[in-house]
Amino acid sequence: MTNPTACLLIIGNEVLSGRTKDANLQFLGTRLGELGIPLREVRVIPDVPDVIVDTVNAVRARFTYVFTTGGIGPTHDDITAECIARAFGVPWEQHPEAMALMAADYARRDPPVEFNAARQRMATMPRGATLIANPVSVAPGFIIGNVHVMAGVPRIMQGMFEQLAPTLKGGTPVQMRAVHAHGLLEGRIAEELGQIQKRFPAVEIGSYPYYREAGGGVALVAKGTDVAALEAAVAEIAAFVAGLGFEPVSGEPK
Amino acid sequence: MTNPTACLLIIGNEVLSGRTKDANLQFLGTRLGELGIPLREVRVIPDVPDVIVDTVNAVRARFTYVFTTGGIGPTHDDITAECIARAFGVPWEQHPEAMALMAADYARRDPPVEFNAARQRMATMPRGATLIANPVSVAPGFIIGNVHVMAGVPRIMQGMFEQLAPTLKGGTPVQMRAVHAHGLLEGRIAEELGQIQKRFPAVEIGSYPYYREAGGGVALVAKGTDVAALEAAVAEIAAFVAGLGFEPVSGEPK
Structure with missing residues (x-):
């Protein structure tokens, strides 16, 4: 539905x-x-x-x-x-x-x-x-x-x-899960992230660079109504980020 | 033009x-x-x-x-x-x-x-x-x-x-003039403000209630490219507000 x-x-x-x-x-x-x-x-x-x-x-x-x-x-x-x-x-x-x-x-x-x-x-x-x-x-x-x-x-x-x-007649709530990694550049992860997106077509994966006084990084946000798929996608993203030597932190950057 | x-x-x-x-x-x-x-x-x-x-x-x-x-x-x-x-x-x-x-x-x-x-x-x-x-x-x-x-x-x-x-090939800059009045309710001035708007068709007059800790009021904003018309409209608005016993303060509320 x-x-x-x-x-x-x-x-x-x-x-x-x-x-x-x-x-x-x-x-x-x-x-x-x-x-x-x-x-x-x-x-x-x-x-x-x-x-x-x-x-x-x-x-x-x-x-x-x-x-x-x-x-x-x-x-x-x-x-x-x-x-x-x-x-x-x-x-x-x-x-x-x-x-x-x-x-x-x-x-x-x-x-x-x-x-x-x-x-x-x-x-x-x-x-x-x-x-x-x-x-x-x-x-x-x-x-x-x-x-x-x-x-x-x-x-x-x-x-x-x-x-x-x-x-209002609502539907299935849209849920969101995020990880972020300080110091990581979007351009470095774009290729593999696109592959992860392809493996999870029901999840909408977004990549958002951020800029802070203390340095920038990238926030990776998964959205969708299928919570199991959402969490599997975020787990893959976190594992991939960790494999590059960056710490994947749950949630959005403060 | x-x-x-x-x-x-x-x-x-x-x-x-x-x-x-x-x-x-x-x-x-x-x-x-x-x-x-x-x-x-x-x-x-x-x-x-x-x-x-x-x-x-x-x-x-x-x-x-x-x-x-x-x-x-x-x-x-x-x-x-x-x-x-x-x-x-x-x-x-x-x-x-x-x-x-x-x-x-x-x-x-x-x-x-x-x-x-x-x-x-x-x-x-x-x-x-x-x-x-x-x-x-x-x-x-x-x-x-x-x-x-x-x-x-x-x-x-x-x-x-x-x-x-x-x-960019710009046009005539859009200018803005505002007055505001503490304690004045929009509903009280609406009728006359509409009359002022009719007298100044080249000026776009907007009325915006505001709410602050220290009490609310209304901001009256005139916009347009014809500065003389703009200032004449704002002068009429200010005179009207003053006539109701409220102080018209130039500019937007802080």
Whole structure:
């Protein structure tokens, strides 16, 4: 059985311009791997309606799950929800449950916050959407079809994702094993490493040089859903590294 | 005159799995903006040949410049160069100039490093490629058509990019001005901010809430190539924020 797949759309000019350093890719890549829904593609796109609509439609046809981050706040540049309504060809309208949740929250604050038109936009969603609870700041995300729309602020996005996680139909968790060797150059091991990769087609072996103040080396990372194959591959890699006179250390370099 | 556009392809399973935190997007987004070649899209894709070939062909037709990072080392998972040769329909073959550079470098080291088959792969490129010098570790990147192929290791990528930068035909630099206001909620200013955006169509105004130990607020960022319009827009934003009784502070929140 093959695993479901995921695609992440990071929506926002501020990431493309370099103003904001994205912190959501790494979190979601890790968490989705653990759930057996490996992240297979990420696109970072600007706050341009046609680009958002076309991209959502292109990727929702190709991946089991699509996740989006960003563009669901109250300001003019928050256009994700209306673009996703357009992508699905459904009206963009006030969501009664989101309206009720947010009205109650704003009324409860001291002093109460006005639930003005701009804030009501955050409760305006594609018709048919179901909500993703926001345990941090109330204004919810939503799901329509296989598209899961979340906030861009990392703490809020993570809160939403953990609400969502138990509802996703995951696959076999992707596991990772690593060894590293100080002082070893990638170019020296490339040939044999390629041979090991060929003997373990179900394992994805990656080779990553690293550079530290105390000197560099190479990290060799095996990933896959078949734990026995994973451990056999890493054992072969470690034996090969040791045979060259380097110490294979379990795990990633610190 | 409209500016040229850029797309970045980040190639590598290690970024999608969450193992490696990408550090190239923010650097390139910033530098390309300064050169007047705004980054309009980023895709993070896996080490899968068909995906790389199809993605390169899709984006090189749509953007003025394409930059890639990752997948040009000596190991079996470094497949960027051969995939780009396939995308352009040209042979993937040893590049005489790259071979000569690398052979000389390896011979010069103490002790000399063997220029073995795996290392020679790093000098194997699409026919017709021109080199991008690598001031850090010699093995060069390359250019074919509008596609610029660079290393994934940030220090090496940055070294390559700075070699490349003076050769790129840039446009009008994208400038940024920001004000922020502590304690101000986005939802309170959204309506009027949208009006200001409408009055300055050539300026891209973004609103970004921030959260700090010392309390949150909102950063209001104006971007564009028309500096006079930019400064007029920011002055209006600052006056509006001050009118609400908040102090508009120049620049981004610390």
